Amino acid sequence: SQQGEEDPQALSIQEGENATMNCSYKTSINNLQWYRQNSGRGLVHLILIRSNEREKHSGRLRVTLDTSKKSSSLLITASRAADTASYFCATDRRGVTGANSKLTFGKGITLSVRP
């Protein structure tokens, strides 16, 4: 099964509203990352949160991490039509030492922002 599982699977909101997406995972991690994918092509890294961090901000993005619940949320504030994309969480698992460890991706959330 997927290490990271996002919910909801699909989300449709009005421009200007906030979008909240959740990710749950099963094993201990070193860090958790969120990526965006437009039109089924390459993914773009959005934000990374380490296992010893609880919250992180980047522009209109806010990520939280609760390691006790093995869950993370991505909040996009004041959404725009250009935020329409698929969003994936990816976990970097504890126990994999050194650089270049393997990320495990969830199935993604499809976000539609209506103008």
Add this chain to the structure above:
Amino acid sequence: GAGVSQSPSNKVTEKGKDVELRCDPISGHTALYWYRQSLGQGLEFLIYFQGNSAPDKSGLPSDRFSAERTGGSVSTLTIQRTQQEDSAVYLCASSSTSYPTKQYFGPGTRLTVT
């Protein structure tokens, strides 16, 4: 600077034919990853290179799939005797040695097996 590039962007092939997909990582990135994404699905890990060696091939779905990397740069993913279930978008990513690892993705190759 240039990002990760992949070629071809689209490939249509007949069942049973062999295909080669190419990935050019970001210059200086030592790690290279191949993923497969079927329609509406997440990313399925295929193989990871560190330099020219592949310490993790655990995701290759069958012995019809192979990959190599030469000169610590370009990588080729080869699928022999393609099947219809191989149809997917094949994504390549690279990362530097700095940790934690952030991966930089190419635009992907959309493979259609008819």
